[in-house]
Amino acid sequence: MKVAELRDQVERVRKDMAKQHQEERDLLIKTHTEELEVFKSKISLMEDDLEARRQEAEELEQAVEELESEKLSDMKSLQGQLTKAQADKAALEAEWEGKMGERERRHELEMNQLVQQQRVKLLQVEQNFELEQNSLRSFVLTTATSMLSQVKAKKKGG
Numbered sequence: 001m002k003v004a005e006l007r008d009q010v011e012r013v014r015k016d017m018a019k020q021h022q023e024e025r026d027l028l029i030k031t032h033t034e035e036l037e038v039f040k041s042k043i044s045l046m047e048d049d050l051e052a053r054r055q056e057a058e059e060l061e062q063a064v065e066e067l068e069s070e071k072l073s074d075m076k077s078l079q080g081q082l083t084k085a086q087a088d089k090a091a092l093e094a095e096w097e098g099k100m101g102e103r104e105r106r107h108e109l110e111m112n113q114l115v116q117q118q119r120v121k122l123l124q125v126e127q128n129f130e131l132e133q134n135s136l137r138s139f140v141l142t143t144a145t146s147m148l149s150q151v152k153a154k155k156k157g158g
Helices: 002-098 101-157
Strands: none
C-alpha cells in the first residue's frame, strides 16, 4: 500500500509542478505581451513625432525657398535699374561726344555735370545692388543656420 500511496504522491507532485510551471509560463507570456504593447506604443509615438518633424522641415524649406525667390526678384529689379542707369550714362556720353562746334562748347560744362550726376546715380545703384546681394546672402545663411540648429536641437531633445 505504501507503493501505491507513493505513486499517488509522486503523481500529485508532478501535476502540481506542471500546473505551477504552466502558471509561470502564462505569467511570463502576459508580462512579455504587455511589454511588447508598451514598446509598440512608444514606436508609434516616435513615428508620429518623426512625421511631424519631417513636415516642419518641409515647411521651413518652402519658406526659405519663397524668401530666396523674393530676394532674387529684388536683385533682378536692382539689376534692371543698374542696366538702365548704365544705358542712360552711355546715351549721355554718346550725346555729349556727338555734339560738335559752338553748341558743344556752350554745353560742355552742363554735360560734364550731367555725366557726373549719372555716375553718382550709377554708383548709388551699384552700391544698393551690392548691399541687397550681401543682405540676401546673410539672410539665407542665417536662416539656413537657424533651421539647422532647430533641427539639431529637436533631434537632441527628441
